[in-house]
Amino acid sequence: MEKAIIGKKVGMTQIFDEVGHVIPVTVIAAGPCTVVQKKTEETDGYTAVQLGFEDVPERKLTKPELGHLKKAGEGILKKVLKEFKLKDCESLNVGDVIDCTAFAEGDRVDITGVSKGHGFQGVVKRHGAAVKRNTHGGGPVHRHQGSLGSGTDPSRIFKGRDGAGHMGAEQVTVLNLDVIKVDAELGVIAVRGAVPGPKGGLVYLRNSVINVKEKGAAADISKNPQKASGRNPQKASARNA
Secondary structure, three states, X not given: OOOEEEEEEEEEEEEEOOOOOEEEEEEEEEOOEEEEEEEOHHHHOOOEEEEEEEEOOHHHOOHHHHHXXXXXXXXXXXXXXXXXXXXXXXXXXXXXXXXXXXXXXOOEEEEEEEOOEEEEEOHHHHHOOOOOXXXXXXXXXXXXXXXXXXXXXXXXXXXXXXXXXXXEOOEEEEEEEEEEEEEOOOOEEEEEOXXXXXXXXXXXXXXXXOOOOOOOOOOOOOOOHHHHOOOOOOOHHHHOO
């Protein structure tokens, strides 16, 4: 079953596995989320569920928001709403609560968040451009981009060239992260690796779209009989035999 949840990034730490290896993890306070709306093929042309996260006072909601949330039931006032297209969301109903226990250790998830904003940055920090030589006569242009213009043809700069500009504060999705630990008491999920966004930033978790096939006992054995045996003259093991 496909799963999804909304949470907040707590920060990064490290935990140790049973053999003492250090695993860098990001801790996410996931849920609880309430199913606010359910989209169906008959009414909307597709199937999806809308989840609500983080309670909010009624005075901070607009009248359209209040009208929408009251359809889900009395007292369901949520600050963040996010729709997820899940394959088998028929089992979910309006009013159901989803918490961190929806995921388990060993699951692989895709996490979406808004990256940290860095404001207006130059081409060196934004795109890793080289710094000019700090020799005599360099002038105050050591971190400038330099000339980009071409000659007669096409006599312009193509769109999309790297340059100075606004850096960060854009939606980023990190694929295929391992769920290392789920703590139902604290309501947190620890995933291996880094997650986009600052501490306290909103993140969206769902099952990974990447289908990872676990290696079996004979996964590394070649099906080519010439490579599997020592008859291949290109292999050093065959030449040394």
